[in-house]
Amino acid sequence: MALISMTVNGVQVSQEVDDSTLLIEFLREKLKLTGTHMGCDTTQCGCCVVHIDGVSAKSCTVLVGQAAGRSVTTIEGLAKGGELHPLQKAFREHHALQCGFCTPGQIMAGAELIATYPGELNEHVVREEMEGNLCRCTGYHNIVRAILAAGAEIRGTKITDPTLASHSVEG
Numbered sequence: 001m002a003l004i005s006m007t008v009n010g011v012q013v014s015q016e017v018d019d020s021t022l023l024i025e026f027l028r029e030k031l032k033l034t035g036t037h038m039g040c041d042t043t044q045c046g047c048c049v050v051h052i053d054g055v056s057a058k059s060c061t062v063l064v065g066q067a068a069g070r071s072v073t074t075i076e077g078l079a080k081g082g083e084l085h086p087l088q089k090a091f092r093e094h095h096a097l098q099c100g101f102c103t104p105g106q107i108m109a110g111a112e113l114i115a116t117y118p119g120e121l122n123e124h125v126v127r128e129e130m131e132g133n134l135c136r137c138t139g140y141h142n143i144v145r146a147i148l149a150a151g152a153e154i155r156g157t158k159i160t161d162p163t164l165a166s167h168s169v170e171g
Contacts, residue, residue: 009077046133075104098137
């Protein structure tokens, strides 16, 4: 057992945990932050993506001790002051979810992509960079469209591909 301290969604937390505890278990079971989902347990699906110091990480293969002293943001911490993050809004507006199980991980990975990708976001970039975040319900078109729309809003640019800019739910 070890005393682990970190900042989670802007709040300092300390808990006594077993050394073998995964970050996702700590978040879901100890802190009751159940928005982060356990999908595959092998880093294959991306349902468990959180940000550690602003960088996407699959929390199903991160030991809680590896996050000690760091800042962790979960889907619950992405919204600020009761206002949804632009990507959360875009997922709703562009119908980028179906069952919703993968949605938290998709949003967290997409938010980091928007925040850190140095060049222009386009469909090819988003599809390539989001590889490793699986959705078993959709064809990804609306997920890509939501990420591009949020990226354009956040960056103050326009979506250049008219097929991705529309609000149509056909895909």
